[in-house]
Amino acid sequence: MAVVTALVVAFGVLTQILSPSVVLDIVALWPLGALAIPVAVVSWSRRRRSPRSLGLPGLVLVTWLIAGLGLHLSAWSELPSGAADVEGPDAMPITTASMTVEIVSGALEVGPAVGAALYRLGPLRIGGQLGVPEAFEQTNGAAATVVVGERLDSDWYRFGGWWVQLGAGTRWALQIAAVEVEADLSDIDLESLAVVARSGSLLLGSPTEDATVSVDGPLRISVPDGVSVLVVGPAVAPPGWARLPDGWASDASGPGWRIEVVNSEAAVEITTR
Numbered sequence: 001m002a003v004v005t006a007l008v009v010a011f012g013v014l015t016q017i018l019s020p021s022v023v024l025d026i027v028a029l030w031p032l033g034a035l036a037i038p039v040a041v042v043s044w045s046r047r048r049r050s051p052r053s054l055g056l057p058g059l060v061l062v063t064w065l066i067a068g069l070g071l072h073l074s075a076w077s078e079l080p081s082g083a084a085d086v087e088g089p090d091a092m093p094i095t096t097a098s099m100t101v102e103i104v105s106g107a108l109e110v111g112p113a114v115g116a117a118l119y120r121l122g123p124l125r126i127g128g129q130l131g132v133p134e135a136f137e138q139t140n141g142a143a144a145t146v147v148v149g150e151r152l153d154s155d156w157y158r159f160g161g162w163w164v165q166l167g168a169g170t171r172w173a174l175q176i177a178a179v180e181v182e183a184d185l186s187d188i189d190l191e192s193l194a195v196v197a198r199s200g201s202l203l204l205g206s207p208t209e210d211a212t213v214s215v216d217g218p219l220r221i222s223v224p225d226g227v228s229v230l231v232v233g234p235a236v237a238p239p240g241w242a243r244l245p246d247g248w249a250s251d252a253s254g255p256g257w258r259i260e261v262v263n264s265e266a267a268v269e270i271t272t273r
Contacts, residue, residue, distance in 0.1 A: 075122070097119075107124060123161070131150045135149075175194045177195070194213075195215050202220070
């Protein structure tokens with residue numbers, strides 16, 4: 001069983017289902033695997049009275065491999081792969097911020113941050129050729145600018161995408177691009193949003209002020225029911241929305257979204273919830 005488990009992990013790395021960093025994470029938990037040695041000694045000494053105990057060392061090794069894999073996939077920060085995670089400064093003094101994240105391959109997941117940091121980001125624990133994220137930030141009083149780039153300094157740290165978390169209490173201008181984008185922005189105060197992707201979905205909330213969303217790619221966009229939305233460009237809109245010469249409009253009023261479909265061939269779908 002231990003050999004089979006090791007072969008499964010190796011197969012996952014070679015086929016880019018798993019990141020090579022899973023090997024570092026499993027090795028970092030070597031004390032758990034080392035327990036197999038004293039267990040093997042005790043089992044060998046008791047082999048005549050309890051033959052089944054000879055299987056205990058293998059069980060310890062399987063436990064080590066599965067525990068390492070599970071903690072890796074759960075992104076435990078104490079493992080070596082956790083060194084790839086990045087945390088920004090305290091969000092308290094920052095009222096407005098802009099962030100640019102552009103990756104040529106892989107997926108991007110965006111959501112609200114946990115804690116007081118302005119932003120947090122790191123790699124998705126899946127296989128791929130994408131390096132770890134690196135943030136370049138500049139602050140000017142209560143404003144901040146963050147540009148996220150790719151760091152290519154180790155073949156062990158290769159992943160299939162990144163995750164980004166944005167702090168609450170800050171008004172954001174975002175520019176993101178990836179092969180696939182999954183963004184939950186329902187609790188993020190957005191000033192503007194520009195998205196380039198081949199697939200994915202956006203979950204928008206109720207804006208405090210009018211905000212513009214630029215979309216280039218076949219995305220599914222969900223907006224709260226009763227929020228003012230103006231769609232400029234080709235898109236599939238919910239039933240009951242008003243058809244305009246160049247798009248669609250909801251029947252709500254107040255602060256709302258202006259969704260601009262940049263690519264006329266993009267199959268953009270708008271839904272309400």
